[in-house]
Amino acid sequence: METPKRLEQALIKLYNAFHNNELNPECCSACAVGNILDNRDSWKHLTNGHGSLELSYVGxxxxNLGRKFNGYSPLELLQIEKVFLEACGFVVPLCHYNPKxxxxxxxxxxxxxxxxxxAHLCKLDNVANVMDYSKIFEYEKDTPVYQFDVIYE
Incomplete structure (x- = not known):
C-alpha cells in the first residue's frame, strides 16, 4: 500500500522535530500540528482553546469551505493536537488550572x-500504524513468522 503524501510529509516533519528538539506541546508553532504546518501558529485561530475540538468561527x-492545510482539514488538525496533548499527559483544553x-x-x-x-495520522488515512512493531514478534508453533539476519560485531 502506498503512503499518502500528507501522511509521509507529516511523519517526516514530526520525526525531524523530535530529533532536533523542536517539539514543544505548549507552543502552537512547535507542537504536533505546528510542526505539521511548517512551524506556523496560524492554525490556533481554528479554535478558541489549545487542545479543544470545538471549531471557532474562523475554523x-x-x-465548511473544505479548506485543507498541508492536506488536513481544520477538524482533523484539532483532533491531531488533542491526541498529542493528551498522550503527553495534559488535560485539554490547555489552561492555567488544568494539570500538566x-x-x-x-x-x-x-x-x-x-x-x-x-497512530492517529495512520488511522485518518486508513493505513496500518507504521510504528506497530508487534509483527516482528509473531510466531506460529513456537517458530518466528519473520526471520532477521543478525549481525554480531
Whole structure:
C-alpha cells in the first residue's frame, strides 16, 4: 500500500522535530500540528482553546469551505493536537488550572505523544500504524513468522 503524501510529509516533519528538539506541546508553532504546518501558529485561530475540538468561527468557515492545510482539514488538525496533548499527559483544553506533566519536553513524554499522533495520522488515512512493531514478534508453533539476519560485531 502506498503512503499518502500528507501522511509521509507529516511523519517526516514530526520525526525531524523530535530529533532536533523542536517539539514543544505548549507552543502552537512547535507542537504536533505546528510542526505539521511548517512551524506556523496560524492554525490556533481554528479554535478558541489549545487542545479543544470545538471549531471557532474562523475554523467553521474553513471547514465548511473544505479548506485543507498541508492536506488536513481544520477538524482533523484539532483532533491531531488533542491526541498529542493528551498522550503527553495534559488535560485539554490547555489552561492555567488544568494539570500538566512536570516536564512537558521530556523525550519520553514527547515520544509517547508522537506514538499516539502517528497512530492517529495512520488511522485518518486508513493505513496500518507504521510504528506497530508487534509483527516482528509473531510466531506460529513456537517458530518466528519473520526471520532477521543478525549481525554480531
Amino acid at each position: 467553521r468557515v474553513h471547514q 506533566p512536570q516536564d512537558p519536553t521530556n523525550k519520553e513524554t514527547l515520544f509517547n505523544g508522537l506514538c499516539a499522533v502517528v
